[in-house]
Amino acid sequence: MRVEFEQLAAEVAALRERLETAHTGLEAAGRELGALRREAAEAHALAARARELQQRLDDKVFELEMLQREAARLRQDSGMLATVLASRSWRLTRPLRALGRLLRGEWKGEDSVRLRRALGRARPAAAIPVPASAGRDASDAGVAAPPVGPPLAAALPGVADVFVWSVIDWHFRIQRPQHLARALAGRGHRVFYVSNNFIDSAEPGFRVEPLDDAGRLFQVQLHLAGAPAIYHALPDGEQLRALHASLARLLAWTATRASLSLVQHPYWSSLLRSVPNARVVYDCMDHHAGFDNNAPQVLRAERALLADAELVVVTSAWLRDEVAPAARSVALVRNAGEFDAFREPPAQVFRDERGRRVIGYYGAIAEWFDVGLVRAVAQAEPDALVLLVGNDTVDAAGQLADLPNVRCTGEVPYAGLPYWLHGFDVALLPFKVLPLTQATNPVKVYEYLAAGKPVVAVDLPEMAQFGGLVRTASDAAGFVREVSAALAGQGGGADAVARRQAFAAGQTWAHRAVELDQAIAAIVEPVVSVVVLAYNNLPLTQACLSSIEAHSDYPALEVIVVDNASTDGSPEWLRSWAAEPSAAGHRRRLVLNEANLGFAAGNNVGLAAATGEVLVMLNNDTCVTPGWVRTLCAHLRRDPALGLVGPVTNNIGNEARIQIAYRDMDEMVERAGEYTRAHPGQSFRIRTAAFFCVAMRRSTYEQVGGLDEAFGVGFFEDDDYCRRADAAGLGVACAEDVFVHHYLSASFDAMAAERKRELFERNKAIFEAKWGPWEPHVYRGGSTR
Numbered sequence: 001m002r003v004e005f006e007q008l009a010a011e012v013a014a015l016r017e018r019l020e021t022a023h024t025g026l027e028a029a030g031r032e033l034g035a036l037r038r039e040a041a042e043a044h045a046l047a048a049r050a051r052e053l054q055q056r057l058d059d060k061v062f063e064l065e066m067l068q069r070e071a072a073r074l075r076q077d078s079g080m081l082a083t084v085l086a087s088r089s090w091r092l093t094r095p096l097r098a099l100g101r102l103l104r105g106e107w108k109g110e111d112s113v114r115l116r117r118a119l120g121r122a123r124p125a126a127a128i129p130v131p132a133s134a135g136r137d138a139s140d141a142g143v144a145a146p147p148v149g150p151p152l153a154a155a156l157p158g159v160a161d162v163f164v165w166s167v168i169d170w171h172f173r174i175q176r177p178q179h180l181a182r183a184l185a186g187r188g189h190r191v192f193y194v195s196n197n198f199i200d201s202a203e204p205g206f207r208v209e210p211l212d213d214a215g216r217l218f219q220v221q222l223h224l225a226g227a228p229a230i231y232h233a234l235p236d237g238e239q240l241r242a243l244h245a246s247l248a249r250l251l252a253w254t255a256t257r258a259s260l261s262l263v264q265h266p267y268w269s270s271l272l273r274s275v276p277n278a279r280v281v282y283d284c285m286d287h288h289a290g291f292d293n294n295a296p297q298v299l300r301a302e303r304a305l306l307a308d309a310e311l312v313v314v315t316s317a318w319l320r321d322e323v324a325p326a327a328r329s330v331a332l333v334r335n336a337g338e339f340d341a342f343r344e345p346p347a348q349v350f351r352d353e354r355g356r357r358v359i360g361y362y363g364a365i366a367e368w369f370d371v372g373l374v375r376a377v378a379q380a381e382p383d384a385l386v387l388l389v390g391n392d393t394v395d396a397a398g399q400l401a402d403l404p405n406v407r408c409t410g411e412v413p414y415a416g417l418p419y420w421l422h423g424f425d426v427a428l429l430p431f432k433v434l435p436l437t438q439a440t441n442p443v444k445v446y447e448y449l450a451a452g453k454p455v456v457a458v459d460l461p462e463m464a465q466f467g468g469l470v471r472t473a474s475d476a477a478g479f480v481r482e483v484s485a486a487l488a489g490q491g492g493g494a495d496a497v498a499r500r501q502a503f504a505a506g507q508t509w510a511h512r513a514v515e516l517d518q519a520i521a522a523i524v525e526p527v528v529s530v531v532v533l534a535y536n537n538l539p540l541t542q543a544c545l546s547s548i549e550a551h552s553d554y555p556a557l558e559v560i561v562v563d564n565a566s567t568d569g570s571p572e573w574l575r576s577w578a579a580e581p582s583a584a585g586h587r588r589r590l591v592l593n594e595a596n597l598g599f600a601a602g603n604n605v606g607l608a609a610a611t612g613e614v615l616v617m618l619n620n621d622t623c624v625t626p627g628w629v630r631t632l633c634a635h636l637r638r639d640p641a642l643g644l645v646g647p648v649t650n651n652i653g654n655e656a657r658i659q660i661a662y663r664d665m666d667e668m669v670e671r672a673g674e675y676t677r678a679h680p681g682q683s684f685r686i687r688t689a690a691f692f693c694v695a696m697r698r699s700t701y702e703q704v705g706g707l708d709e710a711f712g713v714g715f716f717e718d719d720d721y722c723r724r725a726d727a728a729g730l731g732v733a734c735a736e737d738v739f740v741h742h743y744l745s746a747s748f749d750a751m752a753a754e755r756k757r758e759l760f761e762r763n764k765a766i767f768e769a770k771w772g773p774w775e776p777h778v779y780r781g782g783s784t785r
């Protein structure tokens with residue numbers, strides 16, 4: 001027993017010794033771990049500092065480039081000015097210039113401004129003097145001075161600005177986004193390519209980089225704190241507010257009136273309709289679910305984008321079939337090639353130093369690249385060089401390192417691709433067959449064909465469009481056979497080269513831009529019905545209808561004028577108006593009431609006749625501004641819980657009234673544009689939307705019903721309707737990015753004050769019997785009407 005006890009004691013002692021040793025080691029490891037943590041923190045801080053310094057360096061490089069470009073422009077302008085000043089024509093016309101200054105000096109400054117405007121642009125068909133109330137101080141209108149940017153071309157009439165909400169930065173690998181943007185700029189659009197790379201700044205703003213000499217193509221980087229990647233998550237509420245603030249700064253520079261949002265990634269979904277008068281086109285280039293860096297919420301946002309966009313553009317027939325059930329409208333606009341850039345060999349072309357034939361590929365070497373297929377080709381053709389040009393993210397170089405006839409170059413500049421391509425004897429497309437690649441229409445095939453090269457590809461759906469110009473195979477053995485046949489020159493020769501190049505010449509990005517513009521022109525938007533109620537005041541009605549015609553570039557617009565038995569010649573003029581076709585393509589309808597039914601009943605007549613998915617009630621004492629239809633509709637599309645939305649204005653008795661000043665209708669359009677572009681996509685909930693202008697979905701009208709005709713001629717029918725909408729669970733909002741000029745109660749102005757007071761009190765009693773005490777409307781800042 002004693003021996004056993006002693007053995008047990010010895011074991012315990014040994015365990016204690018081992019425990020003390022372990023404890024000592026643990027303490028040492030803890031000290032080492034602490035030191036490593038401190039080093040890691042220091043390294044993290046250094047990395048953050050390095051990123052900050054790199055960003056500052058990038059900013060300074062950009063500023064230097066801008067200064068160099070400006071200096072070059074100033075030198076050019078200086079030379080041109082010196083030439084003009086030295087010319088004979090300048091000397092001979094000096095007396096005429098002096099006379100012109102003398103003549104202008106006899107005019108008042110105000111008259112000179114009016115004359116320059118008259119010479120510079122057409123006036124509305126019916127000009128109405130602006131009431132004195134429109135001339136208020138605009139110091140608090142919330143409009144910042146436009147930022148100074150590089151030279152910007154003027155927008156062409158009827159040609160929308162294009163905002164490309166990109167999936168890659170312009171200076172990343174040149175692909176479809178950059179090609180399409182450049183081609184659209186070549187067709188006269190001003191194109192603002194919004195990079196996926198943000199400027200890490202909490203201050204609203206943007207950085208712009210000119211990409212052409214015509215002032216029509218720019219890359220834009222918006223400010224956003226943290227500069228997040230767009231692939232992993234959608235922007236949260238704070239980030240969205242910051243992005244809208246930066247977008248407002250951008251729009252102050254572009255002065256956009258009509259736009260196309262060409263979106264290439266769902267991250268941007270909440271910004272697409274915030275640019276003025278926007279139509280949304282989703283350029284669905286890829287099967288996004290096939291990429292492993294897209295978060296589930298991004299994929300959900302893509303599904304919502306498919307349903308919301310006016311048009312979904314796809315690059316392949318496979319994608320068309322995939323997205324068609326979820327999309328409103330789909331157009332197939334395939335990829336293309338820069339034929340002129342690839343058809344002729346450059347001065348220097350790649351040649352293997354050992355004189356071997358070259359089997360080549362260029363492009364991304366990623367998860368969809370079939371490394372095993374390339375191995376099979378290299379093993380079958382040991383005397384040829386297999387050349388892989390492009391960024392290798394799957395370590396193809398390492399996987400093929402045992403093959404002496406395989407060479408990987410890594411990433412090369414896009415402009416340098418012809419050097420490699422014209423050195424190929426056979427060009428490859430060795431992709432795995434996946435949903436991602438089945439949806440692909442590879443740009444490189446067009447470029448391969450532009451150079452006249454024989455092409456061997458896996459049998460993807462999009463290969464069928466090349467009509468036999470591309471060799472295809474459905475398995476590795478067949479692929480190797482086709483490569484060997486092409487390398488041996490079977491089916492080659494000058495005729496084959498000519499056929500390939502002739503096909504590629506008709507498949508350029510310029511062709512695709514035409515196809516895209518044609519698809520956009522064919523968009524069928526939902527019908528919007530505008531009910532304009534008129535009673536006398538013909539000049540106001542004429543100005544209102546003229547503004548609708550001039551500023552509603554929305555072909556699916558139905559304009560319904562309901563005349564409440566006017567006695568000033570309005571019915572006769574309106575008959576002529578209704579019989580005359582609309583230059584803007586609007587549908588015109590006229591309803592002539594035999595008696596003055598009042599505001600509520602008169603509007604109900606128009607609403608009952610309307611066929612649109614969106615219904616707008618618009619007083620005849622208003623003038624609308626560019627883009628008002630689509631932008632009002634955008635708020636209804638953005639918020640399913642919204643029942644009614646109205647614009648801001650110069651003259652109304654509640655929070656929709658803003659401080660804004662202008663002297664005539666031309667200046668009104670300019671000032672209104674400055675204000676609305678400073679508030680892109682912004683709205684706020686309001687208790688009562690004044691019915692001088694209000695828009696609602698047809699579903700709201702069907703749920704809430706028409707206006708209550710108990711209110712007769714007018715007063716309180718808008719308060720009542722908004723309470724009814726609220727009771728139905730529908731919100732009411734005021735859009736900060738839509739402005740409509742309002743003369744305010746023109747029909748009531750002709751009514752005696754005592755009669756108006758009686759009508760107000762009568763209708764107030766009707767309202768309060770339904771809803772309780774009426775709450776007076778308030779202006780911004782809280783003062784009551």
